[in-house]
Amino acid sequence: MEGKGKLVLDAGVERAYEVLLDPSVLEKCIMGCKKLVLVEDNKYQAELSIGIAAIKGNYSSMIEILDLQEPNHYKLAVKGEGSPGTVEAVGVVDLTPDGESSTLLNYSYEAEVGGKVAMVGQRMLGGVAKMVIQDFFKKLGKELKRIEQSA
């Protein structure tokens, strides 16, 4: 499964970049994220709880941030494993300044699922991925606004 999209963030490119990679922000914004712990540089261990179709469950995931080109580009590699099956995903994020206090974000992703999630949830997966991503950016937007206001 793959997809892509774009949106505008109400922050300058540097601020946007910084917030996007802030673990405390990520923990708040990733749907179902119960815990996010830095295990080594640019590598996080995450506990996610998410339901895809009838398959609900916990995934223990490794999130790695790669290919860092501050403040314009990075890559996210996610490997999750849990009772409902496995998820492997790669996301690419590109940031371009769009005026001083606005940034254009382009993203693309590829994801593969295995086990029960594939057996029962495959049909729903595209929709679920879209929902998770949209939810992430919605929460991120709010978070950015909060940070901008408090700054």
Place this chain on the structure above:
Amino acid sequence: MDKVIGKAVTRVEDMRLLTGQGKYIDDIGTPSQTFQAAILRSSSPHAKIVSIDTAEAEKMAGVKAVITGEQVKEYLEPFSVGVSAPVQYYPIAIDKVRYVGEPVAVVIAKSRYIAEDAMELIKVKYETLPPVVDIEGSLEKDAPVLHENVGSNIANHRTFNYGEVDQAFEEADAIIKHKYLFPKYTATPVETYGIIAHYESSEKQYTVHANFHGPFVIQAIMAQALKIPSNKLRIIVPKDIGGSYGIKAGTFPYMVLLSVASRIAGCPVKWIEDRQEHLSASSSGTDRVTYIEAAVKKDGKVTGLRMKMIDNVGAYIRAPEPACLYRTHANSTGAYDIPNLHIDAYAIMTNKLPTGLIRGYGGQELYFPLERIMQKIAFELNLDPADVIRRNLIQKDQFPYKTASGGLYDSGDYIKGFELALETGKYEEFRKKQEEARKDGKIFGVGLACIVEPSGSNMGYITVALTPEERAKSLPKSGCSEAATVSMDPMGSVNVRISTTPSGQGHETVAAQIVSEVLSIPSDKIKVVAELDTSTSAWSIASGSYSSRFASLGSSAVFYAANKVKEKLMKIASHQLNVDESELELRNGAFYVKSDPAKKYALKRAAGSAHWNPLSLPEGMEPGIYETYYYSIKAAEPPDENDLINSSVTYGFVADLVTVEIDPETGEINILDYITIHDAGKLLNPLIVDGQIFGGLAHGLGGALFEELVYDNKGQLLTGSFMDYLCPTAPEIPNVTIKHIETPSPMTPLGAKGLGEGNTMSAPVAVANAVSDALSPYNVAIDTLPLSPNRIWTLLNEAKENNHKEVTI
């Protein structure tokens, strides 16, 4: 007593089934202290197991044991398989997983809830390996190999030449060839697998209750895997099995797994499979690629056939595979008189669920290419498909007919059956209607299929997987034995014990009909016991419910056992009346002296005296009335040195005519009429017959239109629930007209042949032929199934875009 055999008697089973008193595996109760099992399964199609951490799961309250492959292995040998490739198949992954759903660990706990929760705490580390899922891809040089010690993905390969094949092709007016793919699909019994296994260390014995219906040759395979004498594995099959359609033969690896789990955990264990497990990890039909080539004369007469068949048996070859390749070996040329035949047969392994028995087993895979090519011959030679079939059908005066590959078709009148199908379906009239409809932009089509329905498998056929030289090294296998016991108690009541493990086919009813007629006792006074217990029942390697063998074999064993009882009772009556046996006749429950009907001796009294007054019996006669008959048919010989094999003992005939209309906007297929003509010899109970035919047809239509176990190219199963694995339901079943002709089998005492699988074999191709016929103006032909609206719509639109360039799937 009137004739009872052949009457549409209502089923004795139905009262208990309809009032909730059926005795299925989940109804029979468990020994005290029985624990429940849940099975952790692989989510990876191909990976090395690096480690399994069970510590957390074991700590959970209520968990009795967590068992992994390494522990299980200690008590097992790999299952023996009928091929020379050294595939090591255990019921649980040992160091590698090879399909999604393969068992990796078993949790034994107080309840299934606890077991499932504990399962989530097991941590398995995998090192993933590249998977292979495509049939022909598995044969490529750089394909990932599933079993390193085998060296390739080929589990079995054999080549057969019968007659003068090359000559037939040299002398042909035309050679018509094509490639077809029959997909992987399954049967979906309402009841899933269920097992209660108990190891008793005091007796070193495994007792296993399971809804397993044979073939009971697998009891020997299980005992061998468990490394115990076969009488230390007692299998008990409940009275009722909630459908199987072959799939439950695949219960056996789980019976062995749960047996060992009981031994390790030290308690009886119970496991009821859930639906996801059933779809992903029970068993399925075999997907096959066939390259078929026909040598044809101008008039459509086929003189030779070449078939390269590649069967995908999934991740492990296991019993009874590669039988899908060989079950129909004798009837490889179907209903046609084709003397020259070449077969190149492969069984290959990929990262998919292992396969096994399924209704029609091998038939649908064979007839899909065979009947598709018959239609293609007609289209390419500009002939009517009905004429091509007529020209090739075996004629009535050719019976008993010897096929190219060694089959002995016992009886039939194929032309009569086929003409009845054309007449009932108003073939000529439909052709005119079709022409008119085309003018209005409507898409109508008619499909024909004629198939031979084999029944009563010869246990020797599976050894065709070995070369004659390999076979010579072991003892020959033959026969198709079935046993039945008829007894009478001191009050003269009759009990019948059968070993055909019915899964809904009404064997109890038909057995009672047969005994009723032989002993002249009303059938409702006869009790039939269908539970099989390998420690107390009369059974043999062929026993069980598969290959439609009850009508040809099970019923014959019952018939002869009842006759043994009758003979004994007649001897008693003759002794008591002091007249010769030839002077006696049995009617209305008594032996009458033919010349003096006033003199009679009640059957009940004869039976009673064998119990109450054995000293009154004729000199040398044993007391009691308890007769077992083991039945087999001589025609079930082992394969000979030329690989000639009569793989079944009786052969029925089915002629189908199906008409369809296709919606050009949506690609949806609407079946207008389904006509099916059956010749299954003498019918034992026409009511049950038509029920069986409807069931088989529904399954066949499922295969034609809806059902497929879909895997993505990474080896993930995408159809793990009924949301994605579509089965036909009542509204999807079209108008069906069933008609019968009866040419009795000379092989069986009652003239009966098996049935119920025929339309599962014929419907997929009959519908594919109808759709190809409908779409012929667009140059669209069907090469694979199922025919979903999506597939038809895509084909139709590609064809329109390509401006009538030939398009196939």
